[in-house]
Amino acid sequence: MHATFKPIGRLRSCFTEKFGIPRQAGLVPEAQGVIELHPPYDRSEALEGLEGFSHIWVLYLFHGNGEAFWRPKVRPPRLGGNRALGVFATRSGFRPNPIGMSALQLVGLETGGGSTRLRVAGVDLLDGTPVLDIKPYLPYADRIEGAVGGYAAEAPGEALVVAFDPAAREQCRRLESPRRPELLRLITRLLALDPRPAYRAGEPCRRGFGMRLFDLDIRWEVDGRRARVTAVVAAGEDPGGHDAPGD
């Protein structure tokens, strides 16, 4: 038996590449997104009653993983890629049925003008993610007191202290806009989680790192537990020498 699903919408987010996306929903509240519903699901009636909820579940397709495949074991980045775990013991996107779930804060519902949009925060999803379903977060059923989280008992802490070079801070201020709100704070929170692959985190690093955020390139250098943002520039502008995440 097979089941065929069709996306009901698409999530637009600040994350225009995979590198740097927080590893779970809710870790960076400043990471915002918008779910745009496709017709015929974009009718305001289909959302009636949702305005009373603070959070929603978004079920989505893991996309951008290339050809779908699965292996019984995966190496979660959380464990530094050093320990293989059963795929069903992880939230990895490389799974038999590549469905993801994220509990996101529901910031607002925008209906009318020929479209229906849900503004969400705490996003951990790539821009363009196909959305399969939206459900209310039911605290009485979904918030399980005393649940034990195995190898992931604690939230990943802020691993790095983040500072901006004066020029980078100025660039950031200049590029902050309604389309790119709270940019300085967003970058600070994202880099504090240390998006580098764990196998590199121990390396002394003279080279910098880079990630794409919105239509911007963010560049930083790491020294011990300190990250220093060196540039925040429009993508394509003065690419300089930064490592691709897979280097």
Added chain:
Amino acid sequence: MHATFKPIGRLRSCFTEKFGIPRQAGLVPEAQGVIELHPPYDRSEALEGLEGFSHIWVLYLFHGNGEAFWRPKVRPPRLGGNRALGVFATRSGFRPNPIGMSALQLVGLETGGGSTRLRVAGVDLLDGTPVLDIKPYLPYADRIEGAVGGYAAEAPGEALVVAFDPAAREQCRRLESPRRPELLRLITRLLALDPRPAYRAGEPCRRGFGMRLFDLDIRWEVDGRRARVTAVVAAGEDPGGHDAPGD
């Protein structure tokens, strides 16, 4: 774009018909089930690391809904069928992509002997439900403190006080077995939630009600806020006169 999924397993539960199933996971901890993984997903490595978690998310197909269809609004039983809400504001199974999610207690993992099984509790799923995915419940991401639950802010309370006729209590004791554990307590908890359609709950009721549980027929009568179990018998035995849920 469409996505095609293939079940990784099947959930066996005590609920052999829809009527009487608790409306969310976790409401009746005595409701147990077993997830049987299909090959090639039934390899113990695929579960490695899951033993440290107290709860899992099960993503599944809502089945037994007949031909798939959706409408923008549904009438959740919780609201007595009196109020229509947007489908995305509910956990109804009648939705564009009929994927359900339940957070279940992980009671045990059984591997070896040619099969891999997960014993779960707090089940709200029909026997035979096709399972699409299993993920760990991550307390730091999934247990959202302060989340607001809109029209479903509180768990459904125990609506009825349940008593057994002496003969029914004796039948129940006799039918309790390792395959049907805690039967008396299970029936008590299920009926306390008042599985009747809400539009009937106000009716004075001289007729009885019936539900199937395992391979048993459970019959009860309701008077005000009191439910009285009148029979617990093997299915097919002396059917008597009970209402079908849709009467």
